[in-house]
Amino acid sequence: MNGRLSKVRHKLIHSRFNAALISSVPNITYLTNFSSFSKEEREAYIFIAKDKQYILTDGRYSQAVKTLISDFELIEISTKFSFEKALKRISKKHKIKKLGIEEDNLTVKEHRMISKHCNDLYHYTADHLRIIKDKKEIETIERACSLGDKTFNYILGKIKEGIAEKELACEIELFIKKHRADVSFPPIVAFGKNSAFPHHKTSYQRLKTKDIILIDFGVKIDSYCSDMTRTVFFGSPNAEYKKMYQTVLDAQQKAINVLANKDTPLRRSILAKKVDKVARDYIISKNYKTIPHSVGHGIGLEVHEAPRLSPNSKDILKPGMVFTIEPGIYLPGFGGVRIEDVVVLEEPCPRFLTRSSRELIKL
Amino acid sequence: MNGRLSKVRHKLIHSRFNAALISSVPNITYLTNFSSFSKEEREAYIFIAKDKQYILTDGRYSQAVKTLISDFELIEISTKFSFEKALKRISKKHKIKKLGIEEDNLTVKEHRMISKHCNDLYHYTADHLRIIKDKKEIETIERACSLGDKTFNYILGKIKEGIAEKELACEIELFIKKHRADVSFPPIVAFGKNSAFPHHKTSYQRLKTKDIILIDFGVKIDSYCSDMTRTVFFGSPNAEYKKMYQTVLDAQQKAINVLANKDTPLRRSILAKKVDKVARDYIISKNYKTIPHSVGHGIGLEVHEAPRLSPNSKDILKPGMVFTIEPGIYLPGFGGVRIEDVVVLEEPCPRFLTRSSRELIKL
Numbered sequence: 001m002n003g004r005l006s007k008v009r010h011k012l013i014h015s016r017f018n019a020a021l022i023s024s025v026p027n028i029t030y031l032t033n034f035s036s037f038s039k040e041e042r043e044a045y046i047f048i049a050k051d052k053q054y055i056l057t058d059g060r061y062s063q064a065v066k067t068l069i070s071d072f073e074l075i076e077i078s079t080k081f082s083f084e085k086a087l088k089r090i091s092k093k094h095k096i097k098k099l100g101i102e103e104d105n106l107t108v109k110e111h112r113m114i115s116k117h118c119n120d121l122y123h124y125t126a127d128h129l130r131i132i133k134d135k136k137e138i139e140t141i142e143r144a145c146s147l148g149d150k151t152f153n154y155i156l157g158k159i160k161e162g163i164a165e166k167e168l169a170c171e172i173e174l175f176i177k178k179h180r181a182d183v184s185f186p187p188i189v190a191f192g193k194n195s196a197f198p199h200h201k202t203s204y205q206r207l208k209t210k211d212i213i214l215i216d217f218g219v220k221i222d223s224y225c226s227d228m229t230r231t232v233f234f235g236s237p238n239a240e241y242k243k244m245y246q247t248v249l250d251a252q253q254k255a256i257n258v259l260a261n262k263d264t265p266l267r268r269s270i271l272a273k274k275v276d277k278v279a280r281d282y283i284i285s286k287n288y289k290t291i292p293h294s295v296g297h298g299i300g301l302e303v304h305e306a307p308r309l310s311p312n313s314k315d316i317l318k319p320g321m322v323f324t325i326e327p328g329i330y331l332p333g334f335g336g337v338r339i340e341d342v343v344v345l346e347e348p349c350p351r352f353l354t355r356s357s358r359e360l361i362k363l
Numbered sequence: 364m365n366g367r368l369s370k371v372r373h374k375l376i377h378s379r380f381n382a383a384l385i386s387s388v389p390n391i392t393y394l395t396n397f398s399s400f401s402k403e404e405r406e407a408y409i410f411i412a413k414d415k416q417y418i419l420t421d422g423r424y425s426q427a428v429k430t431l432i433s434d435f436e437l438i439e440i441s442t443k444f445s446f447e448k449a450l451k452r453i454s455k456k457h458k459i460k461k462l463g464i465e466e467d468n469l470t471v472k473e474h475r476m477i478s479k480h481c482n483d484l485y486h487y488t489a490d491h492l493r494i495i496k497d498k499k500e501i502e503t504i505e506r507a508c509s510l511g512d513k514t515f516n517y518i519l520g521k522i523k524e525g526i527a528e529k530e531l532a533c534e535i536e537l538f539i540k541k542h543r544a545d546v547s548f549p550p551i552v553a554f555g556k557n558s559a560f561p562h563h564k565t566s567y568q569r570l571k572t573k574d575i576i577l578i579d580f581g582v583k584i585d586s587y588c589s590d591m592t593r594t595v596f597f598g599s600p601n602a603e604y605k606k607m608y609q610t611v612l613d614a615q616q617k618a619i620n621v622l623a624n625k626d627t628p629l630r631r632s633i634l635a636k637k638v639d640k641v642a643r644d645y646i647i648s649k650n651y652k653t654i655p656h657s658v659g660h661g662i663g664l665e666v667h668e669a670p671r672l673s674p675n676s677k678d679i680l681k682p683g684m685v686f687t688i689e690p691g692i693y694l695p696g697f698g699g700v701r702i703e704d705v706v707v708l709e710e711p712c713p714r715f716l717t718r719s720s721r722e723l724i725k726l
Contacts, residue, residue: 035564036562036564038548039402039403040402040403040665041667058655058656059561059655059656060560060561060562060655060656061560061561061562062655063559063560063693063695064560064562064563064564078655079657079673079674079675080674101471103470103471103472103475104470104471104472105470106470106471107466107467107468107469107470107471108464108466108467108469108470108471108474109466109467109486111471111474112466123472166540166543170537170540170541173536173540174533174537177529177533177536178533180529180567182549185401186545196426197423197424197426197427198422198423198424199399199423199424199427200427201398201399201427204543292421292422292423292425292441293421293422293423294442302403304404310442311442311443312442330426332426
């Protein structure tokens with residue numbers, strides 16, 4: 001049995017419930033190593049009892065599941081044999097009284113149906129297992145980041161006056177796919193004033209001289225994600241842009257220094273919100289508005305996962321965690337700057353997994 | 364105010380609840396015409412009271428929302444001003460007693476939080492509004508289908524011995540993106556035995572002579588989706604393949620005949636499950652296993668939406684509905700055939716929106 005599954009099993013034995021129903025796709029992928037299920041629709045569940053585990057999916061996937069997933073018994077769901085019927089049968093067989101469910105993933109409708117067959121439902125998630133990455137996971141994320149760096153370097157050569165945001169985004173996707181990888185989300189490319197929208201929807205806007213270019217994209221390799229943002233200037237940047245850029249860069253560096261400072265008593269228990277605060281306060285101290293998003297987020301099977309580096313976060317950063325540091329400044333009507341890197345927290349210092357230069361680039 | 368919003372408002376006035384919280388992205392898009400929110404994470408809600416409506420989102424989107432969405436007042440959610448606080452304020456202001464929520468979208472965790480501020484929660488969805496498409500929606504889906512046909516025709520010219528499934532999928536994406544559209548889901552390309560997996564995960568498998576080639580892809584234009592599948596043979600097909608192909612084609616035609624038959628008493632109330640049954644039974648009558656998926660699904664802002672053409676469906680097909688018809692046969696270790704088209708139900712006959720030839724193709 002795989003080590004991840006053993007950990008879930010171990011937790012079950014020592015918890016108040018005697019089985020767990022896992023419904024979120026990243027957790028299913030984490031526990032089964034099978035990554036074909038869509039996140040947009042419910043296509044599978046896994047059910048872990050104390051002495052056995054099942055994967056419940058429909059006929060579209062059953063062949064693939066049989067071939068690729070070990071450790072789990074397949075239960076094929078169909079119109080005739082619904083998920084509800086399957087759940088009822090398993091619950092009865094294993095005498096399930098208390099069932100752990102993912103309350104942040106299961107819908108109200110699903111919950112109502114499950115409640116009919118099991119009264120005692122508790123929140124359970126495998127998310128906490130994923131927060132510390134093992135060596136192989138870090139290596140995989142590093143490969144994704146490294147292809148991200150290559151992609152950024154390649155894409156700089158494709159930037160020319162008149163190119164559309166969408167065309168540049170398409171070049172990014174194509175380069176990544178030619179390298180046998182996938183994008184971890186649709187690339188964000190924002191020219192000029194569009195860069196003032198932190199999550200701009202890439203458009204057919206064409207590049208003009210003196211435009212800011214903000215590029216935010218990620219690579220996915222073997223289900224693991226990278227994420228990086230660089231902002232470059234097309235032409236000679238004015239003083240306003242230079243000041244914004246330097247402020248964001250300094251804010252990022254200050255956040256990283258919090259992670260690197262060996263002498264602070266925080267070293268072994270760095271509060272994620274402290275890292276957020278340092279970057280956020282620095283930007284405010286330079287008379288800019290506060291960052292309209294968190295300063296960072298964990299990354300792995302999901303682009304955004306624990307830990308969260310935000311003002312209200314309760315997460316404590318520990319070695320083996322992989323996350324982004326991405327302060328930004330956005331001036332409506334002018335433009336924005338964001339610099340985003342992925343780091344892994346190691347002893348004694350954090351290590352960058354994205355390695356593209358962070359210095360101001362003018363094209 | 365837009366007509367869609369009026370319909371929701373009208374329903375509220377005549378229902379047992381006096382406000383609705385909409386959380387599903389397609390419904391938010393339908394009511395606001397804003398399509399930047401991610402489906403993978405909760406980034407926005409809309410709240411519709413009897414005399415006013417709000418959009419609740421965070422700082423990443425607030426600039427874009429202000430610029431692009433009318434009719435809705437923006438409430439910016441942040442770490443300091445959480446969704447919970449915002450909801451509490453609106454509920455108090457509008458004296459909300461009974462709130463409609465999307466039970467098939469909202470998570471158990473969200474539901475628990477909302478329950479703290481509003482005891483009376485009922486299921487509400489705008490899905491039913493989307494099931495009948497208006498003229499503009501049909502035209503948009505038709506444009507997506509038409510680009511799908513063009514893409515299929517183009518891609519036939521790219522098929523050659525040794526090409527990898529992923530390479531062909533990449534060519535599909537690139538062609539679509541060059542035509543200022545997007546894919547509605549990652550294209551499925553399956554060679555040889557892989558075509559026996561109805562939802563095969565496109566791999567680096569390379570094409571060999573005598574391979575079946577199954578291609579399932581969709582185009583997205585202005586947020587509306589198309590979806591089509593064609594199965595072609597690389598080389599001279601054997602008798603087994605020819606029989607499978609003809610059976611699937613006949614099954615599809617029989618399903619379509621149910622929709623077209625003016626004389627049947629079913630004409631004005633065609634049960635979706637009847638269409639499924641006709642195709643399914645025909646395939647079984649030819650000694651193949653039953654289709655391991657439904658025979659069709661509605662399509663629009665989502666690739667899969669109501670109506671469902673499946674054995675247990677309670678949907679009744681009516682003019683203005685747009686859906687797929689996609690029977691298939693899958694023989695493990697040999698391969699599969701699926702033929703999928705999009706039709707709109709019109710008087711007196713259904714009309715194909717996908718128009719690529721359905722005849723057997725050998726390359």
